[in-house]
Amino acid sequence: MANIEDHVVAEVKNDQIQRKPRILCLHGFRTSAAILKKLILRWPENVLDKLDVDFLDAPYPAQDKSAVEGIFDPPFFEWFQSDKSYTECYNFEECLEYLEDYMIKHGPFDGVLGFSQGGVLAAAFPGIQRDGVALTKVPKIKFVIILSGAKFGGGILIGIPKLAEKAFSIPLECPSLHFIGEADFLKEEGIALLSSFVDPMVIYYPEGHTVPKLEKEGEETMLSFIDKIQELL
Template sequence: MLSQPNPKVFKILCLHGIGTNCEILKLQTASLRQHLPSGCTYDWYPGLHPSPPAPGIREAFGTSHQCFSYFDGSAKGGMEAVDKLADHLLTHGPYDAILAFSMGGALAATLLLRPDQQDPQVREAKSKIKSVVFLSSIMPSGWDELESGRVTFLKANRVSEENKIAIPTVHAWSNKDVHYPGMAKQVMNMCKQETRVEVKHGAGHGIPSVQGEASELARVITHMLERL
């Protein structure tokens, strides 16, 4: 009997949303990950700043979870969060994909859109990311604003074509997102059109978990991974 070939291994870094944690993200992505290639391995990157639970988290996952954010709400804290993610990538990367939900998407996008012309370490950290799956992402912060002490959302019309995220990206978002309406589409428009794929779903500000939506999103992600 012929032996079956080993599945290709894809290394994925997972970033949770504000007011949640890695254990909750595991539950939120369980249906999706069931449909991803069996060779995927997952690193779960925790936020360190205590945060109130995001809307709906207590109702869905109970009151026993301690919830976190990746930054403390200040401009300095935002810069430190991006630097810590860059350090993690330099130490533990490369990753075939970042799987990033909500604030996790904003964190990844802030790093990828950060200027790196004068900073070879930042350039090297960004090179450790081969692709990104943005799940109901919120908008990133502009690096210039953070350096000036301001925490503001970066809008897509302020990202020039040459500075857009050029690596392959998947953008899963919903017209029913009432918490951060339109933000995921803004993030999508910060990525180059020729390397991005859009997947709409009905989960609001969440991650598709119903069978048809989860399997379709997984199909698109798998196609991206296999073409890296």
């Protein structure tokens, strides 16, 4: 009998180990889910095979010309809006409601991945949920992956939406992986964001504001991070 019970327990543990982390992926400013998916799917198969990724379009059509126009096909979207000086943010609460509704219908999600404007959102998720000011109807995310990200109140995003006012008031214990490009105009913002997380992991890459392919060192860091978050599932 003991051998049968041990076998059952072993099978259950094996199933738990094999479950892939479900990740909600948030694209960049005035791009789209299809664009981010195309870029992410360039990553090595041994990384992608360990992830269950879901790509979502932002709720608002791009209000102006996209930087990727002519490179990728439209339509293009944005998660929230700002004035030209980036001191005022608009539709942020509505954006979070949109995300929460999607997470309720298509989740649960273990983590969030975000690039650029999507990375700003992803970075704020843990603090917003910790403070209970939004995203309260869905389970707390277990980790974030931030590519070319920044935080509200930084050098480029001066304005801070009310719901994110205290998101970075204390270091976040949520496991995080940060991609920082050496030629990225948001490089300094991305480096400054690291101090908002406890024990962040970082992948540096030589390119600018883009989703990079994973070279050997980055691939190893990514696989190490996946091993780390696998223990949280």
